[in-house]
Amino acid sequence: MRFSTTIGLIFVLSAVGLTYEIAAGRVLAPFYGTSLLTWTAVIATVLAGFSVGNAVGGFLAERPSAIAARDTVRILIGTAVLMAVSPIVLSVVYGIGARGTLGMFMGVILAFFPASVLVSAPSPYLAKLAVEARPGREGSSLGLVLAAGSSGAILGAILAGFVALPFAGSAATFAGCGAVALLCVPFLPGGLRGSLAALLPAALLVAASFTTGAVCRYESGISCIDTARSGATISLYSDRTRQAAERIDPAGDTALELDYTRWLWDRLDRDLGPDPRVLFIGGGGYSLPDTLLRDRPGARATAVEIDPLVTQVVRETMPRAADTLAREGFDAWPETSGTLTGEGRLAIVHEDGRVFLNETARRFDAAVMDAFSSGSVPAHLATRETYERLALIVDGPVYVNLIGPPDGPLARGLHAILSEIYPHVAAVRGPLGATGRTNVLLAASDRPLPPLDTLPEGYALLDIAPGRVFTDDRGWIGHR
Numbered sequence: 001m002r003f004s005t006t007i008g009l010i011f012v013l014s015a016v017g018l019t020y021e022i023a024a025g026r027v028l029a030p031f032y033g034t035s036l037l038t039w040t041a042v043i044a045t046v047l048a049g050f051s052v053g054n055a056v057g058g059f060l061a062e063r064p065s066a067i068a069a070r071d072t073v074r075i076l077i078g079t080a081v082l083m084a085v086s087p088i089v090l091s092v093v094y095g096i097g098a099r100g101t102l103g104m105f106m107g108v109i110l111a112f113f114p115a116s117v118l119v120s121a122p123s124p125y126l127a128k129l130a131v132e133a134r135p136g137r138e139g140s141s142l143g144l145v146l147a148a149g150s151s152g153a154i155l156g157a158i159l160a161g162f163v164a165l166p167f168a169g170s171a172a173t174f175a176g177c178g179a180v181a182l183l184c185v186p187f188l189p190g191g192l193r194g195s196l197a198a199l200l201p202a203a204l205l206v207a208a209s210f211t212t213g214a215v216c217r218y219e220s221g222i223s224c225i226d227t228a229r230s231g232a233t234i235s236l237y238s239d240r241t242r243q244a245a246e247r248i249d250p251a252g253d254t255a256l257e258l259d260y261t262r263w264l265w266d267r268l269d270r271d272l273g274p275d276p277r278v279l280f281i282g283g284g285g286y287s288l289p290d291t292l293l294r295d296r297p298g299a300r301a302t303a304v305e306i307d308p309l310v311t312q313v314v315r316e317t318m319p320r321a322a323d324t325l326a327r328e329g330f331d332a333w334p335e336t337s338g339t340l341t342g343e344g345r346l347a348i349v350h351e352d353g354r355v356f357l358n359e360t361a362r363r364f365d366a367a368v369m370d371a372f373s374s375g376s377v378p379a380h381l382a383t384r385e386t387y388e389r390l391a392l393i394v395d396g397p398v399y400v401n402l403i404g405p406p407d408g409p410l411a412r413g414l415h416a417i418l419s420e421i422y423p424h425v426a427a428v429r430g431p432l433g434a435t436g437r438t439n440v441l442l443a444a445s446d447r448p449l450p451p452l453d454t455l456p457e458g459y460a461l462l463d464i465a466p467g468r469v470f471t472d473d474r475g476w477i478g479h480r
Helices: 003-032 036-061 065-095 100-120 122-132 138-168 170-183 196-209 259-271 287-295 308-317 319-328 353-359 384-393 409-421
Strands: 224-230 233-238 241-248 254-256 277-281 300-304 329-331 346-349 366-369 398-404 424-429 438-445
Touching (some): 003 138, 003 224, 036 065, 065 122, 065 196, 122 138, 233 308, 254 259, 259 398, 277 287, 277 353, 287 300, 308 319, 319 329, 319 346, 384 409
Parallel strands (some): 366 398
Antiparallel strands (some): 233 241, 398 438
């Protein structure tokens, strides 16, 4: 077998392995969210699979050449099948009730460990062939083998994050990984001889996996979005967490549908003047900016939404917010100065919230922190440094929405951060869900916050115990 062929196969399989690993982290989000814990589970599981596969592959490489080649072909066929069905396995595990951190680890192991073992098992055999192809040049041959593996992994990471997941989606990315594994078979010694009986069914299964449909209706490299309509209510779900809703009655009037948005609007309505400049970190369904701009003709809003797909889905599926986006929205990033020059009153910024806070020269009268990654606040937006920066550019109150236990570490940590920066902090909580989590809403200000006359149904004032302040160095790790 030619040296260049073995190096090429090592390069390609390494790229497939890393693409698969990143796709695993992405497809996990609609089931278990995205956090430090989920990515830790994926990386640890896949790397464990690579380790076991390399160890097993070492013993395979010591077998007689014909047997080793035959077994490598079988392994690649198995790799293709397991990669293609990984999302199905994960959905089955989730469907039978695997929940929480333990359930998440179980789902990750069952869905992604077997294919990780198989995709790395051919590497020792291929490395042996590469060394044997250049007698007397074992050192440089081994170095090129290692370089091919590393460079393939780099390419796989880039392809997954910048091409495959954003443009093809996670299900097609898994199927594509399987297809590439199958395409490696003909390049092995005797690859097609005696393997057609297994190769053809595997190819049909991989091809079928391309048609199984996306994990969600809309998918980017950041979000997995679905929308649903029930009566007069349109809901937007990101990673299966309800992030926004819009209700339209037959007369065309509307109201905020989600209770937490009603509380936030009641606070904004009570605390702000007739022409405020309000920053919204997290665009979501744009229901709060829409309400603000309709209620106060002199108001201006800046909505920072990391994923342009979210804004696109709102334009296509949520008519009231879409109308406001069409009439008032304009692209306001990158920022050239601290003064907005757009014709509308809604500045739309497609950027990470923390990046915007770090780089903006604008000033605001209030801010609403309502950004989510799956069902949790992104860790880098829940730190002391974030809110210290926010206090420098916001002259008035800051409002925070989070989801978690009312007495959990996230609520206590954010309350502790706000209490360090602002003398007045108020908190309410919504009704507890089956998991013990709910919306916890915080308001912080340099001035006393007058109490609201009413609260949404099931909401109550909340006293939050002292907690550990999250920092950029030691932050929030996600719900356990």
